[in-house]
Amino acid sequence: MSMEAFYIILTGALVAGSAALLGSFLVLRKMAMLGDAISHAVLPGIVIAFLISGHRESLSLLIGAAASGLLATFLIELLHRKARLQEDASIGISFTWLFAIGVLLISAYTGQVDLDQECVLYGEIAYVPLDQISLGSLGSGPRPTLIAGGLFVLSLSYVIISFKGLKLLSFNEDYAKSLGVRTQLWHFSFMAMVSLVTVLAFEIVGAILIVALLVVPAATAYLLSRSLIPMLVLAVVLGALASFGGYYLAVALNGSIAGGMVSLAGALMLITVLVLRFQKAKANPKALK
Amino acid sequence: MSTEGQLHRAPVLEVHNLSASYNRKPVLWDIDFRLEGGQIAGIVGPNGSGKTTLLRNIMGLMEADSGYVKLFGGDLKDVREKVSYVPQRESVDWDFPVSVREVVEMGRFRSRNLMRRLKAQDQDLVDQALEKVGMLEYAQRQISQLSGGQQQRVFLARALAQNADLYLMDEPFVGVDAATEDAILGVLSALRNQGKTVVIVHHDLQTAYQYFDSMILLNTRLVAYGPKEKVFTKETLQEAYGGRLTVLSKLSEVIAQSEFPVRERGFKENTGSGDGGA
Secondary structure (H helix, E strand, O other), rough: OOOHHHHHHHHHHHHHHHHHHHHHHHHOOOOOOHHHHHHHHHHHHHHHHHHOOOOOOHHHHHHHHHHHHHHHHHHHHHHHHOOOOHHHHHHHHHHHHHHHHHHHHHHHHHHOOOOOOOHHHOOOOOHHHHHEEEOOHOOEEEEHHHHHHHHHHHHHHHHHHHHHHHHHHHOOHHHHHHHHHOHHHHHHHHHHHHHHHHHHHHHOOOHHHHHHHHHHHHHHHHOOOOOHHHHHHHHHHHHHHHHHHHHHHHHHHHOOOOHHHHHHHHHHHHHHHHHHHHHHHHHOOOOOO | OHHHHOOOOOOOEEEEEEEEOOOOOOEEEEEEEEEEOOOOOEEEOOOOOOHHHHHHHHOOOOOOOEEOOOOOOOHHOOOOOHHHEEEEEOOOOOOOOOHHHHHHHHHHHHHHOOOOOHHHHHHHHHHHHHHHOHHHHOOOHHHHHHHHHHHHHHHHHHHOOOOOEEEEEEHHHHHHOHHHHHHHHHHHHHHHHHOOOEEEEEOHHHHHHHOOOOEEEEEEEEEEEEEEHHOOOOHHHHHHHOOOOHHHHHHHHHHHHHOOOOOHHHHHHHHHHOOOOO
16 A cells, blocks of 8 residues: 555545544434535635635634534524424525525625635545645654544544433433433534534545535444444444545546545445345345335 | 322422413413322323423423423422423434433433443432333343333333432323333332322323323313312313314213223122212
8 A cells, every 4th residue: 555545545534433423423313414514504604714814824714614614503503493494494594595695705705816615625635645744753744634633533532521412412302401401502512523523524535525424424334233332333434444445446447536435435335225125134024025 | 099188288380371382373371270299190182282382391391482380389490300201202213223221321311420420329220210110121122122112111211210209201101002001000100109290191081080190181271170080071071172073972981981980990880889989
């Protein structure tokens, strides 16, 4: 394995791991498309951060993106709880509206500057090894890999510390409220983590990849697991497997690496569904007729 | 089942002029009652009469348009430890990857211990609760492998693990087998014997008289409340269920039952003489 391949696979696996840990709870809470929503909703934050700071330096844009990701979360909650719209409708309205505001701001104020989310945030995992950063006496390493590593440590710590709360909230939110648990606070801490992972990850690996990594490995693990901790572990392993296999699939076809990883994650899902169906048919031949 | 003792107890639950609505459609209108402790009370009424809404309001799970609720003479947030809620069984995903034991453990979760491990005494209460509903041997099963009745018993065990004084249950008898019905009734009378209070949302008139000591008869408005003998009259039932033909046709049957409760019917038939209500 070349050094480039190693860094790309490692970065993909670390991002996939973070996404799988949080995505498992998104799947269990039936909010799987939230990653997609947040990835669109961050645009106005990016534009406003650019208008204030006046340059395309990535830290301020990331802060803007994260803030507007959280705003989307608040907006979804507001429409769902206070206006009593269904959750999916609330998500659909919030992210398209914020995205539209972003588009409007770009067209009105930033006409002369080359600013769109493609160039600012939608990263490409193939460029990971090119972005080297010096680590002093330790030598140097790719910046995206280091960020992905930090993100994974953060996600893992968050899930370990919040495990009981996330389990309770995902299984039975009303009951959690009846116990006096501050469910709103838990909800927003979780959403803040999802926003952070989404925004940072698609700077590193690109939009399609992060949206898919939030949902596909977690959903596959859900089908295969009877218990929550094995589900989380399996989701992380499946994410890493998709990163590893997807890279070589892309190399073999000389195609997009992100495309290869998502395709492989999808294929693993499909195989799981077919195997489970086959097992069910074997155990109970009449049930499927 | 004596009513004398209850009169001297402070009310466990007070609902004052409560009105609530869904999407501007009134579901509860000016509900006002108080409930003494140490009994099993049923919230009874036809479909859409606001039974679940009343329970959700008592638990602070939705906002009332007007009115207020008092529990043990105070605000819910001050007496949460004494109140346990059993939601409708259908309200959760039973394919969720947790074991029976993990669900019952949730009964020991509190805001302050969510980031810590449960203590040994919490685990003991979980074991005892599982034992009481006869689910100890299923503790390690995933909840998707349970029957409807077993699922209901898991919910009941979770509430028992809370070790509360007031239990609010939403339709615990729906879709359960005879063994579970017996298990639930056994747990309920044990709770009553300890002086605890149980309030149950229940839609089935046929069994309501058999299960409960007192009743809150609801149809958006409060039709009647009090000891079951007083609530279960032809007039009040007609007021609550009036116009619903299928129910009306069963009404005479229900009233006959209320005059000669199910448990004593066998006795009456055998001896040819009965002394009516309990």
